[in-house]
Amino acid sequence: MSGPVAFRAGSIASLWEMIESSASTWWWSANVLGQAVIRLETSIGDNAAGHIGQALGALKYEADQLQLKSVTAQLGHIEQFIEGGGKSTAELRALILDLVRRIQDEFSEQKILFISTADAALYLQEKPLFGDDVADAFPDAIEDISEAGKSLALGRHTASVFHLMRAMEAAVQRLCGKLGIENPDREWGKLLSDIHNAIAVMPKGELRNTWSEAHANLYHVKQAWRNNTMHPKQTYTEEEARAVLQAVRTFMTQLAGLV
Numbered sequence: 001m002s003g004p005v006a007f008r009a010g011s012i013a014s015l016w017e018m019i020e021s022s023a024s025t026w027w028w029s030a031n032v033l034g035q036a037v038i039r040l041e042t043s044i045g046d047n048a049a050g051h052i053g054q055a056l057g058a059l060k061y062e063a064d065q066l067q068l069k070s071v072t073a074q075l076g077h078i079e080q081f082i083e084g085g086g087k088s089t090a091e092l093r094a095l096i097l098d099l100v101r102r103i104q105d106e107f108s109e110q111k112i113l114f115i116s117t118a119d120a121a122l123y124l125q126e127k128p129l130f131g132d133d134v135a136d137a138f139p140d141a142i143e144d145i146s147e148a149g150k151s152l153a154l155g156r157h158t159a160s161v162f163h164l165m166r167a168m169e170a171a172v173q174r175l176c177g178k179l180g181i182e183n184p185d186r187e188w189g190k191l192l193s194d195i196h197n198a199i200a201v202m203p204k205g206e207l208r209n210t211w212s213e214a215h216a217n218l219y220h221v222k223q224a225w226r227n228n229t230m231h232p233k234q235t236y237t238e239e240e241a242r243a244v245l246q247a248v249r250t251f252m253t254q255l256a257g258l259v
Contacts, residue, residue: 026062029055030103033096052096053082059099068106074099115153123153130249137256138174141167145252148245157241158234161225164248168221171252174259175214188222214258217251224248 128135148163176184
């Protein structure tokens with residue numbers, strides 16, 4: 001059994017981790033409190049009181065993890081009642097019933113976002129999304145590449161392309177600087193023409209071939225964008241965003257060895 005998972009905004013956990021770490025506690029606590037509500041109609045023994053205390057303690061931890069403020073507040077009221085020497089079983093029963101209602105209300109408000117297994121790696125990114133070579137060659141693009149992957153995993157396809165566009169700015173700047181090409185913010189058609197001309201005057205050989213490959217990869221990025229300029233379309237579909245991601249990855253990976 002693994003330890004508790006710290007659920008927080010922006011975190012990701014497997015379904016098993018959620019069940020193992022949290023759901024079992026909620027079910028056990030709900031069962032104990034449910035029995036307590038029934039028993040408190042008459043009286044409650046020391047053994048049952050001990051179980052209630054354990055359940056409340058477990059619930060407090062889980063409520064804090066999930067930021068269930070209303071539940072945490074009610075748990076505090078129950079704690080104050082017990083520590084203050086409250087003896088009325090009817091009052092304690094009412095406090096617990098209110099706690100159960102608050103749990104139901106809070107759970108109804110909590111939202112969980114599902115990420116497919118196939119796209120989990122795009123979000124988690126245990127390593128740089130485009131690899132270490134790209135991260136080393138284009139440090140200014142690291143954050144945008146990372147956000148592009150996360151946006152794609154979350155179904156924010158247009159946002160993903162926008163981040164890739166920002167990453168491409170860094171790559172194109174480096175490419176043009178390396179080839180001595182000015183004004184890299186021009187239309188891609190003109191830029192590709194200047195890059196082609198710069199490569200054409202290179203001596204024939206492996207280096208020229210490698211630069212020609214970079215030129216071809218940049219053309220593929222332009223085609224994936226389906227636009228002649230660096231300006232984006234208004235929106236992008238999932239298929240288009242994935243095509244842009246793959247094209248940019250190929251271009252930047254290959255270019256990293258040249259700059």
